[in-house]
Amino acid sequence: MKISPLQKARYEYSPKLPGMLRNGISEICVKEGEETQSVADQEAIKALFPNTYGKKEITFERGENTSAPKKQVVGVILSGGQAPGGHNVICGLYDALKATNPDNELFGFKNGPSGLIDDDYLVFDDKYIDEYRNTGGFDIIGSGRTKLETQEQFAIAADVCKKHGITAIVIIGGDDSNTNAAVLAEYFAANNTGVQVIGCPKTIDGDLKNEDIEISFGFDTATKTYSEVIGNIERDANSAKKYWHFIKVMGRSASHVALECALETQPNICLISEEVAAKKMSLSQIADYIADSVEKRAAKGMNFGVAIIPEGVVEFVPEFSALIAEINELLAGAKADAFNALPTWAEKYEFIKNGLTKESFEVFDILPQGIQQQLFLERDPHGNVQVSLIESEKLFSALVADKLAQRKAAGTYTGKFNPLHHFFGYEGRCAFPSNFDADYCYSLGYNAFMLIQYGYTGYLSKISNLSNPASEWVAGGMPITKMMNIERRHGEDKPVIKKALVELDGKPFKFFEANRDQWAEETCYVYPGAIQYYGPAEVCDLTTRTLALEQE
Numbered sequence: 001m002k003i004s005p006l007q008k009a010r011y012e013y014s015p016k017l018p019g020m021l022r023n024g025i026s027e028i029c030v031k032e033g034e035e036t037q038s039v040a041d042q043e044a045i046k047a048l049f050p051n052t053y054g055k056k057e058i059t060f061e062r063g064e065n066t067s068a069p070k071k072q073v074v075g076v077i078l079s080g081g082q083a084p085g086g087h088n089v090i091c092g093l094y095d096a097l098k099a100t101n102p103d104n105e106l107f108g109f110k111n112g113p114s115g116l117i118d119d120d121y122l123v124f125d126d127k128y129i130d131e132y133r134n135t136g137g138f139d140i141i142g143s144g145r146t147k148l149e150t151q152e153q154f155a156i157a158a159d160v161c162k163k164h165g166i167t168a169i170v171i172i173g174g175d176d177s178n179t180n181a182a183v184l185a186e187y188f189a190a191n192n193t194g195v196q197v198i199g200c201p202k203t204i205d206g207d208l209k210n211e212d213i214e215i216s217f218g219f220d221t222a223t224k225t226y227s228e229v230i231g232n233i234e235r236d237a238n239s240a241k242k243y244w245h246f247i248k249v250m251g252r253s254a255s256h257v258a259l260e261c262a263l264e265t266q267p268n269i270c271l272i273s274e275e276v277a278a279k280k281m282s283l284s285q286i287a288d289y290i291a292d293s294v295e296k297r298a299a300k301g302m303n304f305g306v307a308i309i310p311e312g313v314v315e316f317v318p319e320f321s322a323l324i325a326e327i328n329e330l331l332a333g334a335k336a337d338a339f340n341a342l343p344t345w346a347e348k349y350e351f352i353k354n355g356l357t358k359e360s361f362e363v364f365d366i367l368p369q370g371i372q373q374q375l376f377l378e379r380d381p382h383g384n385v386q387v388s389l390i391e392s393e394k395l396f397s398a399l400v401a402d403k404l405a406q407r408k409a410a411g412t413y414t415g416k417f418n419p420l421h422h423f424f425g426y427e428g429r430c431a432f433p434s435n436f437d438a439d440y441c442y443s444l445g446y447n448a449f450m451l452i453q454y455g456y457t458g459y460l461s462k463i464s465n466l467s468n469p470a471s472e473w474v475a476g477g478m479p480i481t482k483m484m485n486i487e488r489r490h491g492e493d494k495p496v497i498k499k500a501l502v503e504l505d506g507k508p509f510k511f512f513e514a515n516r517d518q519w520a521e522e523t524c525y526v527y528p529g530a531i532q533y534y535g536p537a538e539v540c541d542l543t544t545r546t547l548a549l550e551q552e
């Protein structure tokens with residue numbers, strides 16, 4: 001395999017561990033803290049997790065390692081969307097496991113959680129691991145979105161573990177995967193399998209965070225990657241002075257990615273879905289808000305700009321959600337066949353007009369035809385509209401163009417508006433991890449093994465104090481049940497890790513809110529440039545603006 005000079009150089013990078021893990025395995029001791037309670041619905045969660053609920057928070061310290069000597073055979077799984085640093089979690093896990101006992105083994109279950117059920121795995125050795133150190137991607141073993149959640153799957157998992165003598169499973173995933181890790185841990189404990197389960201917090205979306213988990217890994221690198229390109233686009237916009245760039249960024253429902261990119265690059269506009277929902281903004285109001293910036297900038301001779309649109313924003317517009325719900329209903333079951341049989345768009349349009357309520361039809365009618373058709377063509381296997389596929393960057397630029405045409409007709413606007421569209425998502429999920437993610441992930445994996453070695457199960461590997469240098473980071477573990485509450489999902493009450501959305505009273509949003517009016521009218525762009533892997537720590541090891549503001 002041909003490798004790039006950077007990849008070769010990154011093999012040599014030594015990830016930084018938290019100070020208390022640096023003196024070698026023999027000098028890591030454990031300190032137990034308080035017993036924990038779930039963030040809400042304590043009685044219900046306790047009843048569902050009788051064997052793993054209420055355990056103590058733990059931290060590691062320098063001191064004599066008192067863990068029981070035992071051969072460990074650990075299985076690791078990558079779950080869900082890629083996030084930079086996943087390889088380093090596995091490298092850290094492997095290094096701690098081998099440093100503890102060279103006979104310990106690490107199994108990698110392939111292509112996500114299904115690998116455990118299908119008993120599809122590889123066993124890591126030094127040569128294999130060394131090819132993936134400090135690299136992006138999840139190709140070391142592959143990832144997948146199969147959920148481990150049924151009793152049948154758990155029983156098969158227990159058999160697979162028994163067959164290989166597996167003592168622990170590490171699940172590297174987001175909120176859903178770690179919820180399932182907690183359920184699996186409970187099953188293994190209830191059935192006396194002797195298999196422990198540890199989770200590691202992953203997702204570029206940044207929505208797996210709470211008072212214990214400061215940041216999910218991958219968010220730092222992905223947002224730096226998008227910010228680099230957004231900064232480049234800003235500079236291009238400011239050079240050519242003729243385009244408005246509408247840039248959609250990934251992040252599923254939450255707007256953490258969009259907000260972080262805005263804090264890094266100071267664009268003219270950044271929509272925050274959580275604010276759209278809180279203020280119950282309509283599509284028309286959002287379009288007016290952007291058009292105001294276009295108009296004010298045009299009045300100063302600046303017919304260019306940059307707008308960041310979070311991936312999930314349309315779901316947060318109340319009238320749009322109502323429209324989607326009606327469309328799902330309108331095309332439920334056999335009605336979809338009647339609709340599909342109509343030969344022309346004009347006939348389909350009439351069918352829609354007759355099927356929707358007046359309010360929803362009004363919303364439908366202001367959408368550009370391309371988006372209207374997308375709503376009826378792109379359906380998921382259950383027949384529902386796939387909201388994530390809606391090209392909201394094009395939707396908003398079209399709505400803004402309509403607003404500006406009206407203002408032109410009214411004689412209040414005389415500028416030019418040439419929009420261009422971009423979507424940044426997959427570009428950032430497999431970048432070489434920043435030093436922060438390389439260090440954080442390696443530490444999460446190393447720490448996960450220490451949790452295993454000390455006999456813990458149902459815990460999330462926890463590294464905190466992250467806005468300080470790595471030497472001051474704190475390593476430990478938190479019972480996953482502590483992060484859970486009961487939520488209604490698919491018509492059922494389920495114990496889940498609470499998803500973190502952008503907090504409108506949090507410091508990152510407040511900072512953005514205090515500055516955005518100026519950014520909307522003037523050109524205040526910041527050009528972050530490429531991730532720096534070598535050089536002074538204040539350039540190379542800095543984490544996100546979001547985390548820095550949160551910990552101010």
Ligand code: FBP
Pocket residue numbers: 079080081082083174202203204205250251252311388429
């Ligand atoms: P995870 O929640 O699994 O980390 O994935 C996040 C994400 O990258 C979202 O930002 C995006 O909406 C989604 O995955 C895309 O999924 P897919 O890779 O299946 O297209």
